[in-house]
Amino acid sequence: MLLGLDVGGTFTDAVIIDGHRVVASAKKRTTKDNLMQGIGEALDAVLDSCDTSNIEQVTLSTTVVTNTIVEEKEQVVDLYVVTGPGRNVDDIFPVTPIYLQGYTDHRGIVVERTSTDAVRDIAKMVQSRSGTDLAAVSAKFGVRNPQEELSITEVLQETYNIISNGSLLSGSLNFPRRTISAYFNSAVTPVFTIFKQHVEDALRGRNIVAPLHILKADGGSLPMEHMVSRPVETAFTGPAATVLGLSALGAIGDEHTVALDIGGTTTDISLWKHGKPLMTKNGVSIREYPSAVRSFAVTSVGIGGESVVRIADGNLAVGPERIGPSTALGGNEPTLGDALIVLGHASYGKAELATQSLQHLADVLQAKWKEDECGDILGDHNSENQYASNISVLDVAQLIVDKALETIQRGIDEVVQAENKRPVYVVADIVNPDIFVPAQIVVVGGTAPSLGPSIGEYLNLPVTIPENAAVANAIGAALALSTIELTVHVDTKRRLLVIPELGIKQQTCTLKRAEQVIDRAKEALAEEALRLGLDKTQEVEVISIEDFPVVEGWRSMERLITVKVQLEAGVKHYVE
Template sequence: MLIGIDVGGTTTDAVLVDGSRVEKTAYVPTDHNDLLGCLLNALDELVRGLDVSKIERVVLSTTLITNMIAEKKTDPVTLVLIPGPGTNPRDYNLGQSIILDGAIDFRGKEIDRLNESQIKEAAARIKESGVLRVAVVGKFSQRNPAHEEKVSQIMSQILPGSKIELGHRVSGHLNFPRRAATTKLTLATKESYARFALAISRALEERRITAPVYILKADGGTLPLEGSLQMPVETIFSGPAASIMGVMALTPPGQTSVVVDIGGTTTDLALILSGSPLLSSKGARVDSMLTHVRAFAVRSVAIGGDSAVDVAEDCL
């Protein structure tokens, strides 16, 4: 038996599947201040009277990360950039950042050394600000991470107890501003997501559910709950991804389909072309930032079943 739970803007929907049969469904109102409670209420509705040892897998779709970003409730992060020549990070839509000297070229060769005194001054500024989550991202760090690692080493000594995330560990793809945005969002959401995942694990343990738990990603794939702790931002847009995967399961192979998912809060549109869903060419746009998060190409319109619509007579 499989369990799937999707947290939508208005309701949290859950289903119990045995083979190809839907055995049971549950719908509970979504409380955006208590997403975990919504998930567990839906789960309890499904497993009431069930031998939970028969459950083989639990798959969750959660709006936790999407909501945190949209509502500006992510943890504050200090972004430290090593851009090298030819770029102006102030043109990127990444918020305030600290810029360090030093450069690695596209071959991974150091062409400009780091300035250690500058790094120490930056660490002192960070300590004074009190924002001890630090994302360090260098251009071409995926080719040679030496500068990121050196900055992390120096800052760790000056900022005990700080949490430092390095860009080359988050993404190995080219495109410096996307890697910087992805690193910043990863660090900004990691602690809240970890608390959510821990609560999920404990709740399932209390219910004696030992089946593996997976989180749906923005590209329709899944991550084990434990694996998602390192890259929580991969779980954005998992709701639209669930709709696309559902349409693919219900249509003949190779069919071209337009997916229109009218939810309570938004209407999400996507295209399946000859049986293959379109992907964002370089990565998802999260809020106003471009990222390296692999995702389906989805257009989300802020109108849904709960929206109030007025018709102006002179527009008819």
């Protein structure tokens, strides 16, 4: 059996999957001030009739890193960079970096070494001012030769307890993105470490000894112990859990699909082409800073089941704020969920409380109508008499739902337009462009059953709401395949092989062709998977191959070859 947990902004979901069946599921409120309370309640709900000794793996999707970043509660980090010649980078990072002398060129040749004695002196001075024990190191072209980054890190360990390296987090060429990843990785490590300990204690207290994995933004899961050194990759795992849940529920198909995950606070929008979710081009943005963290292309809009409904300047507004639960559940302000209850689309809580809260809105709108002596407030919602003297609760409920649908449609339109405007880099895509035209909608999340049908009618598209849609994210977490990515770079002239994510540099490489580098990359990936205790039978996917000739003396005799491979992302199997 597999246990999946998804800690969302509003709800914490848990599922137990036995084979292809969901045998237990629960949805409990996320307790933001004490996440472990909500997690514990969800665990207890699904473990009530389960023998914990049969649980083979626990996989968690969590908002802890995301919330820390979004709320700007991360720790202070001293950021050290080795830029070499080039532009000043003061304005592109969250903090002003500490510049270290040194330079590695695009071939990985160390043109100017960084003095370890100078680093030691600078670190003592900087740390005495900041008082932090967190640092991050990033060097331009560090992925072509991680030697300088690793040497600097070794010296900084005399002063700092936690140090992140840009090249160990990403093997891709993009110095600013790697640097931002390293900075935030150190910044969230303390809170992640505490969270890890709390989760382990909660599982141990319930006699669960199965391996604990955590979801990453790219949809793969890895052992929690391993992720302590790279917690930034667990940011924005909610969208990843959504995508995996949609895959596991088998509801996508081969058509161009818009998938919606409607939670309590937001609606996450993802696009699918030919059964596959779209990924971000280079990496997800952390706040306004572009990082190297690979992620699914998911956009959020501020509409959820508990989006607050208010009247501002005489106009009805739905979301993007969430204050608390719906009034039907004891909340203080009306929500989209209350409107769905009044219309009969949802049946939870106390319907009379939902009606009362919407009646108050109707009274306010009625007063506004009389003041303006104009019946156009409702638009088409009172078709029998546009200038009717009474605005009913049903009128208001329908208006609230339509406002929410407008926001969702606007979000979908923007995402689709952005996808169709993306630059094209491959000739085949120019000759045969694959313009995204939505053919269907798939809806999951707690609000899916009550709002999903209305979305289909509003957009005039077929809608699918799969079974277990309310806990799709937890299902996705439970069934996530383990995924790691490695980059192998070979300079045939210098006989240099570098695997930046592993800090490997070999000066005696004899590989000459791209096919050989691919084989070596697959071999290194298999070795790393074995070290982490991952499934050795999982398929290896070649993400990209770059093979450039080195021209010297008008002849091309040598090559620069870069290969990226990963354990194929996805889910173990479908659920029935």
